Amino acid sequence: MNGFFDLPSDLGQSWLGLVGLHLREALLPVLAGLLVSLPVAQLCVRFRWIYPPVLGIATVLYAIPSLAFFVVLIDYFGQSETTVMIPLALYSLVVLVPAIVDGVRSVPPETLAAAQAMGFGAVRRYFQVQLPLAVPAIIAGLRVATVSSISLVSVGMLIGNQGALGNMLYAAQTYGRPALAVNAVLTIGVLGMLADAALVLLRFLLTPWMPRKGAGR
Amino acid sequence: MIRIDAVTKRYPDGTVAVDRLSLEIPDRAITVLVGPSGCGKTTTLRMINRMVEPTEGSILLDGQDIRQQPVNTLRRSMGYVIQNAGLFPHRTILDNIATVPRLLGRSRRQARDRAAELMERVGLDTALAKRYPYQLSGGQQQRVGVARALAADPPVLLMDEPFSAVDPVVRKQLQDELLRIQEELGKTIVFVTHDIDEAIKLGTRVAVLRTGGRLAQYAPPAELLSAPADAFVEDFLGADRGIRRLSFFPSADLELQTAPLVRADADAGTLAARATAVPYLLVTDPDGRPLGWSEPGRLTAGAVDREQLLDYGRPFVPGTDSLRAALDGAVLSPTGWAVAVDGEGRAVGVVSQQVIGEAIRAAHGRVAERAGEAAGR
Structure with a gap:
């Protein structure tokens, strides 16, 4: 029988298995991107002059098609998830770095002056004042990066079925089962929305200090 | 006593913010630095807790150069109140006030008890303790700012135009409250304002600074009104100098008539x-x-x-x-x-x-x- 969630055996995964794989391949790069962006953004805040070139590099990286990355990366990592995830991590920088820089810069100057005057050192000021106050901006960046990463993972199907749910698109062609493609697209869409909703919830939980009038956006 | 000794602040672009300023700031009194914008009053204040380092000259706190102790130790021993309060938006009112005691290593419990005590002292309802700053009015936030500055019971309080951004009615309340608190606590307060009326109302002594960071006159407010040092001070004091000076003459000796x-x-x-x-x-x-x-x-x-x-x-x-x-x-x-x-x-x-x-x-x-x-x- 060919149920909506029954996949051809050469995909090597159940539908749920692919969902898990897809989330991992999409979210790990965003996480890696965040870990890289935080110190990079801090440097950009500290030394204003490096921000424009950093932003330029991030934009150029974003402009490179993933296929071009794959050609280079396959030599080092083979047809693996790593090869798919590295470009995704690099793509996330173009959103995350500016989001964090803006977030950290948006801390009111009198709040920073007060922190300094009360005897906060630079490190304490970063972790206890600037970073918590940048949370809304960081999460706004994460929402864009996460959703785009979830949709971009599919490209991995081009290098030997490393595209998780995207692999179903290829299978749909091979086996003449358009339902598989519909399934893939719908599932990816729903995953994107759920991930986005999860981040909104996270922001809500992390920022009880924000005005809650007209909550949501 | 804070002694500002021939202090100059010159910026790399050549601007002189403070020019060979010398001031003796007495203990347990309110010393007001007043002047037009660009007179270096905020710069002077910020040199006292080393948020700005002087180019020349030195500042002594009880006879000791302020550069002799670690900068953050110095700052934690001086309360600081700023315009718009500068509260931490992400911390509750109670935790905002408890900030410096926490930095000094008090337990959370101790720090919060102290914070609650201070809320009462500055006239804040303790029901506000769990609120966040955005839920408070400007005047309430400023009271939190004062409470936060007092939390570690520092001997010195630096206040940088603390009441400038609130409406006149609230400002008057905050000023009266400050005078009341000062009567109880007797801190050494350095208060910066551009409002001469505020200076005269609050100051035990008032230092009038002129543009370019030079001292024009340093005197008790009554003396300022009766004998301005020069045309600049006179002009800065504005109209009604004679009438305002009457504020310093008591009415106790007036002979009252009861016949009518x-x-x-x-x-x-x-x-x-x-x-x-x-x-x-x-x-x-x-x-x-x-x-x-x-x-x-x-x-x-x-x-x-x-x-x-x-x-x-x-x-x-x-x-x-x-x-x-x-x-x-x-x-x-x-x-x-x-x-x-x-x-x-x-x-x-x-x-x-x-x-x-x-x-x-x-x-x-x-x-x-x-x-x-x-x-x-």
Whole structure:
């Protein structure tokens, strides 16, 4: 029988298995991107002059098609998830770095002056004042990066079925089962929305200090 | 004592923010730095806790150069209040106030207990403790700012235009509150403002700075008003200098007349007896609270028409209020007499503009005498 969630055996995964794989391949790069962006953004805040070139590099990286990355990366990592995830991590920088820089810069100057005057050192000021106050901006960046990463993972199907749910698109062609493609697209869409909703919830939980009038956006 | 010794702040682009400034800031008093924008008052304040480092000169705290202790130790020993409060938006009111005690290593519990105590001291309802700053009005936030600065009980309080961004009514409340707190705590306060009236109201001593960071005059407010050092200070003090100076003359010595006081329910005999003595009578209610002025002929015993009474202006409290308040009361009253009341608002007497005028002349005489004595010594 060919149920909506029954996949051809050469995909090597159940539908749920692919969902898990897809989330991992999409979210790990965003996480890696965040870990890289935080110190990079801090440097950009500290030394204003490096921000424009950093932003330029991030934009150029974003402009490179993933296929071009794959050609280079396959030599080092083979047809693996790593090869798919590295470009995704690099793509996330173009959103995350500016989001964090803006977030950290948006801390009111009198709040920073007060922190300094009360005897906060630079490190304490970063972790206890600037970073918590940048949370809304960081999460706004994460929402864009996460959703785009979830949709971009599919490209991995081009290098030997490393595209998780995207692999179903290829299978749909091979086996003449358009339902598989519909399934893939719908599932990816729903995953994107759920991930986005999860981040909104996270922001809500992390920022009880924000005005809650007209909550949501 | 904080001693600012020939301090200059020059920025790399050549701008001089503070120019060879020397000031002795006494303990347990409010010293106000006042001046137009660009006079270096905030820069001076920020040099005291080393948020700005002087280019030349030194600052001594109780005889010791402030550079001799670690900068964050110094800052934690000085409360700092800033315009717009500068609260941490992501911390509750209680945790905002508890910030410095926490930095100094107090337990969370101790720090919060102390914070709750301070909320009461600055006149904040402790029900606000769990709120976040955005839920408070500007005036309330500023009170939190003051509480936060006081939390670690620092001997020194630096205040940088703390009340500039709130409306005039709230500002007056905050100023009165600061004076009350200062009476209780006796901190060494350095207060920066561009508002000369605020400076005169709050300052034990006032340092007027001119553009370019030079000291124009450093004196108690009464002296500033009576003897401005130069045209700049005089101009900065603005109009009504003489009237404002009366704020520093007490009204306790004014000779009050009680003859014109008459109760609304007085009988015809009393009315007739009073009528010959004075041109106007001040009618009071049975408790003695003033109702208004009347010509004696217009009063009929037992049937006082309150609508017919003349406004009695604004009463003053002898001893508590200054000659300025007394004169204001006399000027506001169409009869030219000021009404003196006790703390409960009961009329205790009236005083004419002439008598107030004599008291002002006498006060001037006493000031001149004291100045003479000081010069003779």
